[in-house]
Amino acid sequence: MTVLIGDKEYFPTVSEIKYEGRDSDNPFAFKWYDADRIVAGKTMKEWLRFSGCYWHTFCGQGHDPFGPGPQRFEWNNPKDARGRAAAKMDAAFEFFTKMQLPYYCFHDTDLIDEEDSTVSEFEEKIQFITDIAQKKQDESGIKLLWGTSNLFSNPRYMNGAGTNPHFPTLARAGAQLKVAMDATMKLNGENYVFWGGREGYITLLNTKMEREQENFARWLHMAKDYMRGQGWNGTFFIEPKPMEPTKHQYDFDTATVAGFLQKYDLSTDDFKVNIEVNHATLASHTFQHELQVAADNNMLGSVDANRGDYQNSWDTDQFPNNINETTEAMLVFLEAGGLQGGGVNFDAKTRRESTDMEDIFIGHIGGMDTFARSLIIADDILTKSKYTEMRNTRYETFETGQGKDFVEGKLSIEQLAEIGKAVGEPEQISGKQELFENIVNQYI
Ligand code: XUL
Ligand code: CO
Numbered sequence: 001m002t003v004l005i006g007d008k009e010y011f012p013t014v015s016e017i018k019y020e021g022r023d024s025d026n027p028f029a030f031k032w033y034d035a036d037r038i039v040a041g042k043t044m045k046e047w048l049r050f051s052g053c054y055w056h057t058f059c060g061q062g063h064d065p066f067g068p069g070p071q072r073f074e075w076n077n078p079k080d081a082r083g084r085a086a087a088k089m090d091a092a093f094e095f096f097t098k099m100q101l102p103y104y105c106f107h108d109t110d111l112i113d114e115e116d117s118t119v120s121e122f123e124e125k126i127q128f129i130t131d132i133a134q135k136k137q138d139e140s141g142i143k144l145l146w147g148t149s150n151l152f153s154n155p156r157y158m159n160g161a162g163t164n165p166h167f168p169t170l171a172r173a174g175a176q177l178k179v180a181m182d183a184t185m186k187l188n189g190e191n192y193v194f195w196g197g198r199e200g201y202i203t204l205l206n207t208k209m210e211r212e213q214e215n216f217a218r219w220l221h222m223a224k225d226y227m228r229g230q231g232w233n234g235t236f237f238i239e240p241k242p243m244e245p246t247k248h249q250y251d252f253d254t255a256t257v258a259g260f261l262q263k264y265d266l267s268t269d270d271f272k273v274n275i276e277v278n279h280a281t282l283a284s285h286t287f288q289h290e291l292q293v294a295a296d297n298n299m300l301g302s303v304d305a306n307r308g309d310y311q312n313s314w315d316t317d318q319f320p321n322n323i324n325e326t327t328e329a330m331l332v333f334l335e336a337g338g339l340q341g342g343g344v345n346f347d348a349k350t351r352r353e354s355t356d357m358e359d360i361f362i363g364h365i366g367g368m369d370t371f372a373r374s375l376i377i378a379d380d381i382l383t384k385s386k387y388t389e390m391r392n393t394r395y396e397t398f399e400t401g402q403g404k405d406f407v408e409g410k411l412s413i414e415q416l417a418e419i420g421k422a423v424g425e426p427e428q429i430s431g432k433q434e435l436f437e438n439i440v441n442q443y444i
Contacts, residue, residue, distance in 0.1 A: 010074060010091040014361050016098050027362060033372035035100060040334055040379045044372050047333075049343030051103035051145040052096050054110035056317065056349035057360055058088050064352060071355050085112035085129045093136045099364050103145035105193075105345050108180040109153065119175040130183050137187060145191060145343050146237065146274075146302070147184030149177050152197035152245070162219035163199045163212040163250065170215065177223060185232050191302060191341055192227065193274055194220070195239035200249035213250060217264030224270050235341040237274035237301045240290070242283040244315050253283040254293040261299075272301030272340055276347055277329075278308040278315050288329040295336035302342020305367055319348045319363040320370045323377070323444055330371070330378035331387075344371055380443045387439050390432065 020029035035045040061069030075087035089111075096104050112129045114122055137143060151161035151173050159165060161173035184192050199216060201207040224236060238261075240251040251257050254273050261271055273294050280290040294300040307325070309316045320326055333339070346367050350359045381387050397403040402419050405411050411419075 008087075008090060010094055011098065011357055011361070014098060014358055017100060017361065017365060028358075028365070030365060030369055030372070032369040032376070033100075033365075039375050040382075042338075044375065045102065047338055047375060048368075048371055049103060049145070049339070050101050050368055050371075051105050051343045051345035052092070052099065052101045052364065053345055053347050054092060054104065054106040056347065057095065058092050059110050060349055062349075062352035062355075069352065071350075071352075081113040081115060081125065082128055085125070086132055089129065089132050089136060093140055093142065095360065096142050097140050099361065099368075101142065101364070103143050103190075103343050103345070105144070105146050105148070107148050107150035108176065108183060109150040111183075114154070119172070119179065122176070123179050126179055126183050130186050133187055144184065144187045144189040145345060146193045146234075147180055147187070147189045148193040148195065149180035151176060152195075157198050160196075160198045160200070160212070160246075162196070162216045165206075165208070165212070170219075174219070174222075177219075178226070181223065181227055184234075185227065185230055189234060191235045191237055191274075192223075193237045193239055193302075194223075194251075195241065195274075196249060196251050197241070197245050199251065200243075200246035202247045213260070214264075216250060217260070217266065220264075220266055220271070224266070228270075235301055236271045237342060238271060239274040239276060239279070239304065240283070241276065241279040241315075244282065253280070253285060254290045254297070254299065258293070258297045258299060268298045272299040272342075274302040274304055274342060274345075275300075276304035276306065277320065278306050278317055279304075281308045282313065282315060286328070287325065288332045291329055291332040291336070295332060298340075300336050301340050303339065303344045304347035305344050305371065306346070306348040317347060317349050319346070319350075319367040321366055323370060323374060324440065326370050326374035327377045327381075327440055327444065330374040331381060334375070334378050334382060377440075377443050381439060385439050385443060387436065390436065390439075394429075394431075 014028055018029055019034040020026055020031070022031045024031060033044060036043050039047065058073070058075070061071040061073065063069035073091070075091045076084055078084045078087055092104065108126060111133070112125045117125060151157050156169060157164070157173060159169070161177070162170065164170045164173065181192060201209065201212070220236070227234075238251055238257050240253045240257050241249055242252045243249055250260070254275065257273055261268060275287070275290045275294060277287040280287045291300060305320050306317045307320050307322060309318065346364055348363065348367060350363045354363075398407050402411070406416065
């Protein structure tokens with residue numbers, strides 16, 4: 001079937017991607033993602049809530065610090081910003097539809113070129129393109145997972161947006177933030193993201209860290225009060241990243257964000273995290289570590305799916321393809337009961353050298369299959385293997401007797417010391433890591 005929403009087809013060689021199973025040799029078919037297949041009581045579609053991102057897929061052309069991008073897109077041909085934006089949106093919705101992606105995400109500046117617009121001019125442009133987006137969403141049934149504001153690319157934000165040391169610049173950023181929040185609400189966006197690429201500092205010599213963090217907390221409170229006041233009941237996601245572009249980013253990792261929210265009286269009922277795989281690894285964590293910290297703090301909101309590169313240490317945003325890693329993550333995901341409000345958004349880009357238009361389909365098929373397959377494997381491990389039992393056994397001494405008294409806070413340090421003396425040299429108990437790892441492999 002050919003899906004054509006606008007009047008031009010941008011990807012004529014690719015039709016709707018369907019599930020054909022693991023024996024299919026068709027590169028344009030899912031081998032694992034079978035949207036309506038039930039896993040652990042819900043369909044794959046319901047668990048994963050896949051989303052396509054505007055910035056890597058329709059804006060980025062493969063540029064890197066050493067040169068412009070070689071990828072060529074027909075939707076960039078129109079001469080004026082509105083024409084380009086409308087063409088890009090036709091292409092984007094054709095892609096989302098053919099890919100079976102139920103959601104999409106954007107930064108305000110992805111939708112339409114900002115050029116040197118004033119805030120009011122930019123707001124008008126956003127009105128223009130979100131009118132079209134509204135129509136596209138209605139026609140296709142595709143929904144907005146989250147919107148966000150790009151408050152890091154424009155040179156005016158070089159010293160930050162909500163943490164900028166200069167109040168007029170912070171206020172200018174606030175004006176743009178409001179435009180993006182309004183656009184998100186207009187399009188029934190289910191969530192709103194804050195990623196603070198420039199919210200941090202390079203040197204403490206010129207920085208009052210506490211002032212910047214207090215201002216940032218105020219900024220988040222204002223954003224929340226505004227959207228709640230408009231009757232919006234979605235979730236705000238903070239997307240942690242330790243560095244890049246800024247050396248010390250305030251939202252370093254999930255644990256840091258949890259402490260920040262608590263310190264500044266921001267509730268985890270309003271604010272959760274959007275965990276990006278490659279941001280976790282830049283913070284020297286695993287993806288599953290970040291998911292677990294989030295789940296334990298009522299903050300597991302959403303996921304930006306991608307992967308990094310083992311041999312370098314920057315944000316390469318590659319499509320996920322490592323079954324072992326994703327399976328370990330899906331164990332945490334399933335045990336946590338999935339995501340709270342969010343989905344699995346592909347914040348991933350094809351390589352600079354992948355210049356065929358069809359390559360963006362191939363990248364997303366691989367990413368969706370990786371998550372779908374890992375979901376099945378994780379469910380098998382949880383329901384068929386001794387994994388859960390083995391892990392519970394490690395902690396069983398806290399379930400009864402004095403261990404239980406300890407957990408319930410009934411022991412003083414004197415009583416604990418008495419017990420410790422009576423124990424003598426405790427029995428040595430293996431952590432069994434290799435056996436746990438072998439069980440994961442067994443079910444892959
Ligand atoms: C940057 C990044 C952003 C956020 C949205 O590393 O992940 O694209 O996802 O601003
Ligand atoms: Co991201």
